[in-house]
Amino acid sequence: MISFSLNKIFAAAAVALSLLAAPAAAVADDNPSxxxxxxxxxxxxxxxxxxxxxxxxxxxxxxxxxxxxxxxxxxxxxxxxxxxxxxxxxxxxxxxxxxxxxxxxxxxxxxxxxxxxxxxxxxxxxxxTDAWAVLTPVGKPVKTWAELNDPSKTVVVQKGSTMQVVAQALLPKANITPVEDRGLALMELQSNRADGVVLSVFDALQITEKNIGEVSLPEPLLRNxxxxxxxxxxxxxxxxxxxxxxxxxxxxxxxxxxxxxxxxxxxxxxxxxxxxxxxx
Structure with a gap:
């Protein structure tokens, strides 16, 4: 009987300690700073x-x-x-x-x-806030996204980026080519292997100083x-x-x-x- 009572006391003490420790742990986890x-x-x-x-x-x-x-x-x-x-x-x-x-x-x-x-x-x-644009070969601007939504068109994007999401949503019929970074995307355009590169308009505009492509801001305008x-x-x-x-x-x-x-x-x-x- 004494052993049983001691066991119950120890068990109760363990529960009590766990209840006391739980709020302390929660306070630590919830520290907003x-x-x-x-x-x-x-x-x-x-x-x-x-x-x-x-x-x-x-x-x-x-x-x-x-x-x-x-x-x-x-x-x-x-x-x-x-x-x-x-x-x-x-x-x-x-x-x-x-x-x-x-x-x-x-x-x-x-x-x-x-x-x-x-x-x-x-x-x-x-x-x-900027907007999504397309860098195209010089002399081949586009007025709408629909102009690129064609199986004959190849559009380059940066892999895993929002540019890829935009292209897949608006250009499901086009050939979407994901590459690791912007430099590789521009190489595809310069090598005439791409009809467009999706970029934010501010990024696309600063690239034009290098005489690489022409910037289009297609309709519908997509703010970014x-x-x-x-x-x-x-x-x-x-x-x-x-x-x-x-x-x-x-x-x-x-x-x-x-x-x-x-x-x-x-x-x-x-x-x-x-x-x-x-x-x-």
Missing amino acids: AVLDQIRSSGVLKIPVMTGEEPGYIKDPATGQWSGFYVEFLSEIATELGVKIQPVETTWGNLAADFQSNKIDIAIGVNPNPKRGLVVDYLWEALF PATLAVARKPGNAGYINFLTNWVLQQRSLGQAQGKLMQSWEARGIDMSILPEGFSF
Whole structure:
């Protein structure tokens, strides 16, 4: 009887301890500043950088240093957090995997994507808005997406990117050719193996300075929200709140628009193709 009673007492004590421990664990998991605390304690903000994605990402071949308007934005965020940036070379298509493997802490200029949204949290407020365009061979512009929706047409996109989603949705009859990065896509166009490359209009416009192709902004006009994203994990609520406030300040004070316009003007990008009243 005594043994039985002791067993019951020990069992009850174990249950009580588990009940006490459970709220403590829940509090730790629900700490909204957990991700912010981790980034600050590490001293670095791990950011994605990409070759061939000028003027957003520009790599100095002599020093290996990165610049460009995306790097400037991310550097400002790092400064607000009191840390330094740590560039991680990657591609648009690898961002979800990079988040899952903890290689990066943030992504910028990304478009909401349901599949990627399974593991990534997007900010609802876009940093800026552009539109989807097509880079075609010189002298062969297109007025509508329908002109490319033909089995005889080959359209190149970056693998795993929103450009691929756009092409597959609007051009189901065309031959869609996914490639790893923008440089390979442009090679396909220059080699006369493509009738078009899907790009954001601001990217397409800056490519024209290299005399590669002609920019078309096909109808219907598809606006393209460029936002920020973070990994979906416990404790990122405070991080998302911080970034949302940063984006709202950038937009409401004209800082984002001013930085982008200066970057494009510095590279001689002609914005006249944009529809009248187009707001980015």
